[in-house]
Amino acid sequence: xxxxxxxxxxxxxxxxxxxxxxxxxxxxxxxxxxxxxxxxxxxxxxxxxxxxxxxxxxxxxxxxxxxxxxxxxxxxxxxxxxxxxxxxxxxxxxxxxxxxxxxxxxxxxxxxxxxxxxxxxxxxxxxxxxxxxxxxxxxxxxxxxxxxxxxxxxxxxxxxxxxxxxxxxxxxxxxxxxxxxxxxxxxxxxx
Numbered sequence: 792x793x794x795x796x797x798x799x800x801x802x803x804x805x806x807x808x809x810x811x812x813x814x815x816x817x818x819x820x821x822x823x824x825x826x827x828x829x830x831x832x833x834x835x836x837x838x839x840x841x842x843x844x845x846x847x848x849x850x851x852x853x854x855x856x857x858x859x860x861x862x863x864x865x866x867x868x869x870x871x872x873x874x875x876x877x878x879x880x881x882x883x884x885x886x887x888x889x890x891x892x893x894x895x896x897x898x899x900x901x902x903x904x905x906x907x908x909x910x911x912x913x914x915x916x917x918x919x920x921x922x923x924x925x926x927x928x929x930x931x932x933x934x935x936x937x938x939x940x941x942x943x944x945x946x947x948x949x950x951x952x953x954x955x956x957x958x959x960x961x962x963x964x965x966x967x968x969x970x971x972x973x974x975x976x977x978x979x980x981x982x
Contacts (some may be wrong), residue, residue: 811856815900849917856897877932884968899952
């Protein structure tokens with residue numbers, strides 16, 4: 792008897808969540824298909840019922856991880872108009888996000904990893920980044936925040952988390968987050 796569409800979708804989501812968790816912690820090259828499937832509690836054979844390759848899994852994991860990230864959780868809590876952009880920025884640039892105590896944003900946690908991957912993966916990352924920019928534009932409530940300002944804010948947010956993760960000095964990393972929040976506030980207040 793064939794598996795139901797609902798069961799197949801749940802299995803795929805389980806694989807994606809395992810992939811998100813493993814890729815954000817280890818990167819693409821240090822995670823095997825077997826490891827993802829073991830983490831998901833499934834066999835390697837089940838992988839190919841959902842994905843053509845590890846690269847296609849990685850691309851979908853970027854999308855899935857981003858939509859589960861802080862910014863999208865915050866966005867889904869209400870309409871964009873109900874959540875001030877500075878609140879989203881503050882949650883994104885938090886110690887909890889930096890230390891992965893909440894859903895990590897794939898844009899920040901995989902930025903350098905993606906740069907070395909196949910075109911398909913980079914295209915997915917680009918699509919997600921463009922969506923991130925739109926969220927900033929739509930959420931700002933400030934008609935002066937244009938695409939260029941939104942890109943700068945997005946890059947600062949993503950870069951602050953990416954650099955902060957690489958630092959061995961927590962105090963310096965937390966200072967980086969705070970200074971980035973201040974700069975974002977300045978941009979929002981002055982444009």
